[in-house]
C-alpha cells in the first residue's frame with residue numbers, strides 16, 4: 096500500500112496499516128522535518144491513538160497545559176477580543192468518555208515523534224519522493240497509475256510506476 100504524504104494524516108494512516116501487518120510505503124516530497132507548525136491540537140481520538148502506540152507521554156511532553164480556545168481580536172495589540180470555542184472537550188468532558196484528552200501539541204512537535212515510531216517499527220519511508228498521478232489514465236475508466244520521482248531533481252527511480260487500486264471514474 097502506498098501512502099502519499101507524511102504529514103499527521105499520512106503518518107497515522109501508514110502506522111495503522113503497518114500495525115495491521117499490511118506492507119506499506121509512506122512517501123513525502125519533503126526531505127526532512129517540517130519548518131512550519133500547522134496543526135496545533137491533537138484531538139481526543141488522536142491522543143487515544145498516541146496512547147495505544149505508547150507515544151502519549153512523548154506527545155504530551157511538548158504540549159503546554161492550556162485550554163484550547165480561540166480569541167478573536169481586531170488587533171493583537173489592543174487587548175480586546177472575544178473568546179471562541181474550538182470544539183474540543185474540556186478535560187472533565189473527555190474523562191467521561193476516554194482515557195485520554197486533547198493535547199495542544201503542534202505539528203512540528205508531534206510529527207517527528209510519529210516519524211521516529213514509523214522508523215522504529217520498520218515501515219519504509221521515502222522522503223524526497225513525489226507521487227505524480229498519471230492524468231491520462233486517471234481520466235480513463237482504468238485504474239489510475241502513479242509515478243514516483245525525486246522531488247529535488249525530477250529523476251525517476253527505476254520500477255517506480257505503481258498501479259493504484261481505486262474506483263474507476265463513471
Ligand SMILES: Cc1cc2nc3c(=O)[nH]c(=O)nc-3n(C[C@H](O)[C@H](O)[C@H](O)COP(=O)(O)OP(=O)(O)OC[C@H]3O[C@@H](n4cnc5c(N)ncnc54)[C@H](O)[C@@H]3O)c2cc1C
Nearest residue numbers: 100101102103104105122123124125133134135224225226
Ligand atoms: C499556515 C497554515 C496554518 C495552519 N494552521 C492550522 C491550525 O492551527 N490547526 C489545524 O488543525 N490545522 C492547521 N492548518 C491545516 C494543517 O495544514 C492541517 O491541520 C495539517 O497539517 C493536516 O495534516 P495532513 O497530514 O493532512 O497534511 P500536511 O501536514 O499538509 O501533510 C501533507 C504532506 O503530503 C506531502 N505531499 C503532498 N503532495 C505530495 C505528492 N504528490 N507526493 C509526495 N508527497 C506529497 C506534503 O509534502 C506534506 O508533507 C494550517 C495550514 C496552514 C498552511
